[in-house]
Amino acid sequence: xxxxxxxxxxxxxxxxxxxxxxxxxxxxxxxxxxxxxxxxxxxxxxxxxxxxxxxxxxxxxxxxxxxxxxxxxxxxxxxxxxxxxxxxxxxxxxxxxxxxxxxxxxxxxx
Amino acid sequence: xxxxxxxxxxxxxxxxxxxxxxxxxxxxxxxxxxxxxxxxxxxxxxxxxxxxxxxxxxxxxxxxxxxxxxxxxxxxxxxxxxxxxxxxxxxxxxxxxxxxxxxxxxxxxxxxxxxxxxxxxxx
Numbered sequence: 022x023x024x025x026x027x028x029x030x031x032x033x034x035x036x037x038x039x040x041x042x043x044x045x046x047x048x049x050x051x052x053x054x055x056x057x058x059x060x061x062x063x064x065x066x067x068x069x070x071x072x073x074x075x076x077x078x079x080x081x082x083x084x085x086x087x088x089x090x091x092x093x094x095x096x097x098x099x100x101x102x103x104x105x106x107x108x109x110x111x112x113x114x115x116x117x118x119x120x121x122x123x124x125x126x127x128x129x130x131x
Numbered sequence: 132x133x134x135x136x137x138x139x140x141x142x143x144x145x146x147x148x149x150x151x152x153x154x155x156x157x158x159x160x161x162x163x164x165x166x167x168x169x170x171x172x173x174x175x176x177x178x179x180x181x182x183x184x185x186x187x188x189x190x191x192x193x194x195x196x197x198x199x200x201x202x203x204x205x206x207x208x209x210x211x212x213x214x215x216x217x218x219x220x221x222x223x224x225x226x227x228x229x230x231x232x233x234x235x236x237x238x239x240x241x242x243x244x245x246x247x248x249x250x251x252x253x254x
Contacts, residue, residue: 022193054236058176065226065244066168066176072236109176113239118190120166120178120239 023050023114025123033129040097042126044110048091051115055093057086060125061106069108070095097128105130133158133243135227140248147217147252153210153227153245161205164188164230166241167212169223169250177223180212181230181239195221217252224249 024047034040044055054073058066068077070086073093083098097104110123135158139151151167167179180201181190189201200213210227224247231242 051237054233054238056238056240058241060176065246066241067244068240068242071231071240071242072233072238075233077242107175111176111240113237115237118181119192120181122176122178125175 022117022119023047023112023121025110025112025121027108027110027123027126029126030124031127031129033131034100035131036100036102038100040100040104040128042095042097042108042110042128044088044093044095044123046091046093046112050112053090054112055086055088056111057084057093057095058109058111059104059106060109066109100128100130102130104128133229135229135243135245137225137227137245137248140225140250142251142253143217144254145217145219145252148213148215149217149250151212151214151225151227151248151250155208155210155229158208158229158243160208164232164239165201165203165210166228166230167199167201167210168226168228168241168244169221170226170247171220171223174223179225182210214250217250219252222250222252 057070060066074086107125134156198216226247227245228241229243
């Protein structure tokens with residue numbers, strides 16, 4: 022089983038600041054890549070990044086992803102008030118036939 | 132615009148059964164693999180089950196293996212989750228989500244999501 026750890030647990034920043042969210046896997050998966058999702062209260066998750074660095078359709082370019090192997094990063098270059106929410110990373114293992122989510126990082130806008 | 136709409140949630144007693152459905156529209160349903168992902172109240176996301184576009188490959192999370200069965204009907208653009216032997220820890224919002232494959236990285240990811248249906252297991 023692959024375990025994903027996200028840090029920090031909570032991030033409180035002001036609009037215009039840079040947010041850096043980290044995701045670490047307990048072992049390398051078959052894909053060595055990750056996806057990132059944003060979830061706001063009462064809403065379904067929304068895909069932001071896949072393949073570690075590809076932005077989903079309609080996602081603003083202030084969101085970027087990087088990393089490979091077991092360490093991945095989501096960066097929000099200049100926070101907007103609407104960027105509050107919980108951010109989850111996700112991996113897939115073809116050898117295990119399983120998908121794994123991290124526990125999430127909550128982003129609060131000051 | 133892609134629409135995935137879940138139904139079938141409700142309150143059920145421990146040990147009981149429930150069948151969830153997910154209807155898809157504005158979407159080439161038969162071309163996509165599909166999943167169920169759940170979220171317990173106040174908790175994070177947990178993947179539950181995956182089914183390939185032609186139903187030839189199916190995966191389950193260990194937490195539901197042997198109790199839940201995923202299926203699909205491409206002619207009806209519908210995904211299902213039969214849940215048996217339900218436990219209080221199965222209480223969650225259940226999301227239907229399509230998955231796409233990134234050939235460059237070898238990653239399956241969830242691109243479209245429904246709004247979810249709440250399942251409560253309680254006596």
